[in-house]
Amino acid sequence: MLLDLERMIYRLDRKGAMERADPAVIVLAPERDDVPDVVVDLAGDEAPPAGRRVLTPMFNGIPGEIGVMAALSGGCGLSIELHDTARPQRPWTARPASPDREVFAATLDAVLSCAVALILKAISEKCGTAAEPAAAPVLAHPRFGTAGALAAASGAVAAKAIRLLGILAKGSKEWRIGWRLDSRGVSLLDRGEAAFRVLTGGVGSYLADPFPFRYGGRDFIFVEQYLHSKNKGCIAVVPMDGRGVAGPVEIVLEEPHHLSYPMVFEQAGQIWMIPEAGESGKVTLYRAESFPYRWKREADLASGSENYDVTPLPDGSGIWFFAAQRLWRSSSWDVLNIYHADSLNGVWKPHGARLTLIDATLSRPAGDFIRRHGQTLRPVQDCARGYGAGLTFCRIDALDALDFVQTPVGRIVAGPYGCHTYNHRDGIEVVDLFGRIADSDEVTISYVPLPAAAAAERPSAHPESSAFSEIRSGAAHSAAFRNSARARFP
Structure with missing residues (x-):
């Protein structure tokens, strides 16, 4: 019934x-x-x-x-x-x-x-x-x-x-982006707390998934601009001046399907973008023909499945690709898959663990990888309480053809606002925020480390959040891992 x-x-x-x-x-x-x-x-x-x-x-x-x-x-x-x-x-x-x-x-x-x-x-x-x-x-x-x-x-x-x-009376809660200049290289993760200026998409759209990029001495922030009139997202760019003042938002890439998460990076003297296009069933690589406003479709890296928020991580033998995948009627937040290719447009080979992780708190990527204090951090979306509800930083402890181990080390706290993307590059730090925020507002955001002593337990303030995840494709584990109280996801 x-x-x-x-x-x-x-x-x-x-x-x-x-x-x-x-x-x-x-x-x-x-x-x-x-x-x-x-x-x-x-x-x-x-x-x-x-x-x-x-x-x-x-x-x-x-x-x-x-x-x-x-x-x-x-x-x-x-x-x-x-x-x-x-x-x-x-x-x-x-x-x-x-x-x-x-x-x-x-x-x-x-x-x-x-x-x-x-x-x-x-x-x-x-x-x-x-x-x-x-x-x-x-x-x-x-x-x-x-x-x-x-x-x-x-x-x-x-x-x-x-x-x-x-919603009809007050307006809906929507995504905004926040940014701050970081000329001294002191990020939110170092400061613990910082004020971010906020930019909205105006009446007809909202902005999310910010990725900063510096080119020719100028700073740009690439974003998803969701157009209510078309019921889909496009990729737009926000130019910044030397004082960190945002210029007009301009769409630079539009497809018949939804686009978001403009993963922009440089390799081999070229500037590339892998936007999220899960509903198309493909992962498409674009190359900048005239940066930042004109992009050419270069190759389909994968097809036949819905992959979301693809994030590359180069290593000595090629490139790892982290992606959230929708399976049948699941959400696109549950499953993490990892692939490896010999080159940027090489053939994807699935990680030895196949469906690497099935966990809505630690799977879906939330930004580019961060190199910090000799460690590699991976921003991840925590969707236990809903999409965009939280963001966790995980330290990658092991990654090879058979193993993947990550340990959550900290979280972003944005008061009453949701957050599901964080990036820091070339002196600009960006986040996105979900809630009712006026154009002129500044929002104070905090980074809260997870104490090492509590790594084996779930934070009491967020009972759905795991403190550790491990994926192993084989049955053998080290004695240290076997004796650990940390949660396992083989």
Whole structure:
């Protein structure tokens, strides 16, 4: 009843991950008499069935998708544990996001899509088989009923209507960019706190995803300019004068599809851009023909999948490409994939861990890599509380063909505003901010280090945030990692 109500109200597509399956395929008769190699137990309410390897997905400690519903109705974070008899002490884990927590059908689509990805990831790993049957996972007890479901849906509809009236009366919250000059090379991460001037997109657009670039002694900030009239984003540039005063915003790249995240960089004497174009199904490389206003499409680096916010990281043997990927009906914030190529327009080879990380708090890129104090930092979006809600800096501790290890070391705090992009280059530091901010306002932003002593725990002020993530494609781990209390994402 709840899902049918939501489909009617929100005009949802019936081809979602949570649609009822054909009864004929729910329970398949075995084709052979011998024990199957892998059993995926979607019920999880009895002893594990016979199989050389049994995978049992749990949603917030509850078997079946009712666990997702119970977590939403209780205002809890979302989690998936895939219990695996091939590694009984270390279940596979994921923390998916929800594109709209108030709509159960949309959240089910996203979470179940991530569950499919986690099951496929587990099956693709060569874990061997369990030496002995694993104990059944400890089950939570759902507190969720029909009356509560319908009450939640009714309340969500009313709340959305009230918010719509508020938007009509006060205007919507939108993205802005903030910037500050940093001529002495002292960034926000060094100062701990700094004031940023704010630039808006005016009445008909908003600005987000700022990337600074210096050329010929002049500074420019490339941004996404979202045009309400066209319902899509374009790439624009904001010229800056020597005093840090912003000039007029001018569009420099527009495609039939949405564009954002203008990743601008220099290599081999040329200036390149890889904008986000996930809905096109391609990752396209552009070259500046006449910087900064004219760009030429140079090559498609990847195609056939939705990759978001692609961020390159050169190394001695080529280039790593970090990208968030949408899988089926998941959000574009859940999954981190890493690829390697021998050259800028070379063939992408997926990282040995395949779906490197399924975690909405630590996956999607949030800006260019930062070299600081001999370390490489990776800005990441924390979408546990919604898209653009937070930004974390992760230190890369290991990156090679098989391993990737990152440790969160700090966060940006922007008061009541959201933030999901940070960049610092050539004396200009930029962020984007979500909220109602006047054109003339300055916003004070802070960088809060995560104490080393608390690295093994989640920050109490943000319970959904992980303090450590590790991805290993093999089964062997060092003793230090095995004895660590840090969260693992193999």
